[in-house]
Amino acid sequence: MLPRYTRPQMAAIWAPENRFRIWFEIEAHACDAMAELGIIPKDAAKAIWEGGKKAMAALKDDPKGNVEKVDTIERVTKHDVIAFLTWLGEFIGPSSRFVHQGMTSSDVLDTSFSVQLTEAADILIGDVDRLLAALKKRALQHKDTLTIGRSHGIHAEPTTFGVKLAGHYAAFTRNRARLVAARVEIATCAISGPVGTFANVDPRVEEHVAKKLGLSVEPVSTQVIPRDRHAAFFAALAVIASSVENLATEIRHLQRTEVREAEEFFSEGQKGSSSMPHKRNPVLTENLTGLARVVRSAVIPALENVTLWHERDISHSSAERYIAPDATVTLDFALNRLTSVVDQLVVYGDRMKGNLDSLGGLVFSQRVMLALTQKGMSRDDSYAAVQRNAMEAWRGNASFLALCRADTDIRQFLSDDELVALFDMGYHTKHVDTIFKRVFG
Amino acid sequence: MLPRYTRPQMAAIWAPENRFRIWFEIEAHACDAMAELGIIPKDAAKAIWEGGKKAMAALKDDPKGNVEKVDTIERVTKHDVIAFLTWLGEFIGPSSRFVHQGMTSSDVLDTSFSVQLTEAADILIGDVDRLLAALKKRALQHKDTLTIGRSHGIHAEPTTFGVKLAGHYAAFTRNRARLVAARVEIATCAISGPVGTFANVDPRVEEHVAKKLGLSVEPVSTQVIPRDRHAAFFAALAVIASSVENLATEIRHLQRTEVREAEEFFSEGQKGSSSMPHKRNPVLTENLTGLARVVRSAVIPALENVTLWHERDISHSSAERYIAPDATVTLDFALNRLTSVVDQLVVYGDRMKGNLDSLGGLVFSQRVMLALTQKGMSRDDSYAAVQRNAMEAWRGNASFLALCRADTDIRQFLSDDELVALFDMGYHTKHVDTIFKRVFG
Amino acid sequence: MLPRYTRPQMAAIWAPENRFRIWFEIEAHACDAMAELGIIPKDAAKAIWEGGKKAMAALKDDPKGNVEKVDTIERVTKHDVIAFLTWLGEFIGPSSRFVHQGMTSSDVLDTSFSVQLTEAADILIGDVDRLLAALKKRALQHKDTLTIGRSHGIHAEPTTFGVKLAGHYAAFTRNRARLVAARVEIATCAISGPVGTFANVDPRVEEHVAKKLGLSVEPVSTQVIPRDRHAAFFAALAVIASSVENLATEIRHLQRTEVREAEEFFSEGQKGSSSMPHKRNPVLTENLTGLARVVRSAVIPALENVTLWHERDISHSSAERYIAPDATVTLDFALNRLTSVVDQLVVYGDRMKGNLDSLGGLVFSQRVMLALTQKGMSRDDSYAAVQRNAMEAWRGNASFLALCRADTDIRQFLSDDELVALFDMGYHTKHVDTIFKRVFG
């Protein structure tokens, strides 16, 4: 987590005080279930909630001081949950000996991690929703803004800027679905003891805690929640990051000097370069390209974490301490930055038109070729006829339409009127409605 | 694709003749739709199917020869689809000029790739089903086979070998669901022209072909099907590969000399080592560990492929030529090898029992601690009392039970009978039914 | 290895017959050393060379048939080296029992792998040399070809196309050095027995074989040569692949329609698109971008291979069977393709000039700002003055020079002559000689 790429709401999930809050809730809900099952006194469960609430209030009042207290204990015990329970016990008093009965640290740690990841997923889903809204708004606004479609960076056929944005909108609807699925992956609770056999803790405790926290029950846990779930979660984030880069790259291309069809919004006080004051650089989308790399870099450690030894080893833990905050915080930031870029993007429709026209009608080449074929010219011949004139137009010697009109082979199959009619922009946009209907319903 | 790690059914998907078969079907179905729409003559569509079927028959008779013919043409045109259409045209005759009308190469290539990936996904789903069956069989068989659960490689508490396998079964049910979702991701059809605007091809053609091939329609394609779909597909494969490694690693651990609780099946003629004839090495599961790395290595290129320039560039193509066959073929092989390993795994129940007993009852330490707490000893005191005796037992000086019996602090809270009763294996297995019910229903 | 991205010389390294040739040489040289040490009869060593040479001749005459023979034996023994030795033994006769005395399979396999990787490195070094030659030729040719330098895709200041190429030349001189270092990493020989203690084989055997094969001796091997060496090797290849992508991306940018400053050579018969005959796409460099991803994808498995269990496990082997041929063959192909692209690149100097002039002198903005500062205007004021006029010029309202001339603030510090003198292209190229001298000496 770097402050400059961090939004407070997501950062709060990963703050120690939030972790301690979730730990307490897990322990307290577990005590409720144990009290209900007659394992611990009902009074104890009540005392635990009461003492715990005081602890949570103290934590809220002075997060730094209390976190430091837990850390100080941990430096002796070298065990985070025991340190936390010791601190918590001071607020609860004698009943604290009933806390964590028959539970193992990972019951708390892994379930807590699930809660954090679901909280993170919820924020990310909200982020994607805002991005979708921005994309939709701009797509509808530019539904009919003509622009050249490019394959291989080379002018191909006309499309509209709205269609471009609709494509990215569709990608992010898929990404939203992936996030929802990823959230399900990691929204599980495990309170099953040191090797997952429930020897010391009744499965009904797990069920109760899961229900209270909005999680499902992990069918088989082995001290830990299996890490294929987390791998799937971070893989989903990596795919989304790649979509972020894809849209960012589109904008970077559109902003380059020779294209200049769109630009990131550039505020008044902003300086583009210390040396070249005229420069307006697509630095936000370049930045997003880099941030995408960061989010993606979590996927390999997450995959490597799946293979734990026997019922668990703790190799995954240190890696997760980095990748979980970094990937969620960075993606949250990136989605919001991208939303703002899309929302405020300056679109130069006249430049789009200018670029579209710059090749003198060459973009209609396929249509001419098709017409020739339909009129009976062989595919090879029509290809050759079109290519011949296209090359001439490309060299800038004349417009493609003028050259076709003058080509006797072509004119054997197409009249002048027929030829001119082929050079119609509406031909390329006639199905934009269909596409928009598919995407936006 | 390496022959030694390749199964024929999966390899067949990636053979050029299968690609050509799919290409033909796409083109022929598209012609049907165009004929229905009055764009090309119905006779032509019929002739295309007839000529094409002859081509397919020739391809089946002599795959190598016909593939070489297409390759020869491609070496001139440097364009694979044009080369294929030229070869196909010879079987169809004059009507061949109606083939591929208004379509662009990627309409064929990307839709064909979707068909291949769905075929691959279907095989992989079948693979996982067979693995699940093997895991279930062995899990049920060893539901009550006691074994020590290990965290950090250190003996923790007893569990059963069936519970271990049930955990892997649960992981592979998740993997099956991921495969099904991944299949949906890439099961789309795009026939939308050079920049996805349907300028030269009616959207109904796409709908018809999609329906015939069992695909859904890509809402917005931009010459290509967006690559976030493929990234999600290969990410799913990577997660599954990690689960393969996880189970493989478990078996490797169980087979090590000091543990020897299970062994890969070792056939009669097999030689373990050129120098140490007594050795039976877990080479299959070690091999699976390596194959998992190979499958996972597809995920980064697949993520990098998402960012194409504008309406497409072709940078993804070369990477996909490697990773698509390699990842699917290797995972198919790995899943089958793993199934065979699980199915034939030699399980040494007596060694499991021996290892379980080797620490003199130390595995009951948490239970003793818990009982002490419940009897009123403070958590810290009970922890200390148990740790003291546990350390002594660990050093091999006496059994943990004997030591506890002789400990006056402990005896203040627990009678001899109560102590002995705590050392009961059934305590640890009492919820195995619950776990099995969760997993196997 | 995909045939379309494979050159025969590199492929030959990975052919089974080459592996068998190297295996034989290792065994035969080892026999020589053992004979010299009196461990086996000198006659036997002689017979082994003689029989082995017959085997090698047979292998050369009929590689397929003989490889198949070894494979057939391996299907029974499930052990590749034993299968090979059995086949070899038939050519040698009774003396064959002295082959492989005290050696373990990995002695042969790992040393053989070292030989293959050094052979591959030698080819790659040659590839880079040819690429360097092409880059140097074109750099010298275009040393003075003016072009706009771009940061963030935005016009910055003038440079020359030769300087661009010189930068890539410098990158590939670094890459050459990395290859040479990577070659040293893996050019080691290990013949040290099952756990590397030389219990059954004298260290002098290893020394002899190493010397004969041009390898150094592995100081400590543990049945295998340590895999950090191979990780470093594949990491070097990954860095080089990234440099390939960097240059490929530069060319892709230069070829895009709006820029069109350079183009990949486009042969006569070549068809750019099945639908748009005018298109000349940078497909070779796009292809190189994808191939770079493939080469890079070897780095993670190679890093994961470093962690073997104890004295070795065989998890690395299956991964290496893929990545070693794929990464070396693909990089070999990519370097050659890139060399050909650079060598034949069509450079449009007039387009470079046109783009350079397109912003009406804006590229001189920093120089004007600097001159103002030197004349005494504050940095903030000069920045503001330049930015103000630059923005106006950017909007296309007038040339930057004209605007500066009309700006009274600027004219307080700079006379008309002084201003005009600042707009001098030679100002930007005055140190090109220095750069070329640094790079080419």
Next chain:
Amino acid sequence: MLPRYTRPQMAAIWAPENRFRIWFEIEAHACDAMAELGIIPKDAAKAIWEGGKKAMAALKDDPKGNVEKVDTIERVTKHDVIAFLTWLGEFIGPSSRFVHQGMTSSDVLDTSFSVQLTEAADILIGDVDRLLAALKKRALQHKDTLTIGRSHGIHAEPTTFGVKLAGHYAAFTRNRARLVAARVEIATCAISGPVGTFANVDPRVEEHVAKKLGLSVEPVSTQVIPRDRHAAFFAALAVIASSVENLATEIRHLQRTEVREAEEFFSEGQKGSSSMPHKRNPVLTENLTGLARVVRSAVIPALENVTLWHERDISHSSAERYIAPDATVTLDFALNRLTSVVDQLVVYGDRMKGNLDSLGGLVFSQRVMLALTQKGMSRDDSYAAVQRNAMEAWRGNASFLALCRADTDIRQFLSDDELVALFDMGYHTKHVDTIFKRVFG
């Protein structure tokens, strides 16, 4: 950077105040060179040093406050170097307008990054040196401590614990060399202006600054120092991290309950588990396994950063803000943790001996086989004879020696005395001196 995995010295490199210190030094040295060249007044250069030193003193006195001041300015200018120069200017006064003359931000940023990376490399080299010292000490101490060598996790032949450690020592001498090479890669200085042409800054300024900072001059920079250098740097770190994991994994294996040949040092107050007080888990080496994944995860972003657009884009920057501190800080921490683990490792020589003897002499199987071959038995026959008895011994029915003695086929070739002589541990350790000499000289 996570506090728990961070050492202060390495963290200090990445603190903003260190960055500002380096920035100032670059600017001030550059001013010296410019003054020497007559570009700016000598008095100005002097004033810049004087004012700058005051700024540095203020920064040292109140790092937080002054960093916040720069940040506040940056929030307006959205440009870090301009913000810094504004802050610095307040200390320098009017001469500050001569600071950064003709330079571009990246001249400062990239050269500063080089300085930081070389400082980090120096710390890492020191780390490796301490690890080497610890490994050497323990290797010499256990040079003759017999232990079983294991391939595939299966007992193979005897070796010594010292030889194991010597192997890791050798790996880290290679890693040290890789670090030194990686340091050279990134120890370059670029002060060459917006597109690297030195249009506004004399190359001699770059030479002077480079010399003063102990860097070499970047032959061709393009506003930025080429990122293949940084990719090579992070790749080196990734290889080293893999070596860390390799050794950590060895220790994890040795500590597992069934093996228990070595253990991480376990301090008195430490609690191994909240539930199982007897447990001593190899948590440090498991942690190192996870940290290795984190360090390695930098390599893909670093490789992706190589491909910048034209003379530069800024996509690399955000990724580097994460990976540069994370990879260097984490590796620094990991190397130190590993050193401490090695240094304090508890080695159980008796357990090593016990495990070694547990298979009843099976580890001598290859030696017996070899002796049989040397006495004239065919390789196949001797293999079969040894395997037959080995299998019997493995099943625990009798010791391998006893079985061999009773085997009539074997006894035809080996007398009783000859057989017994083969079962000699010294046979396996006779070349330990050779190995130690190779490694430690």
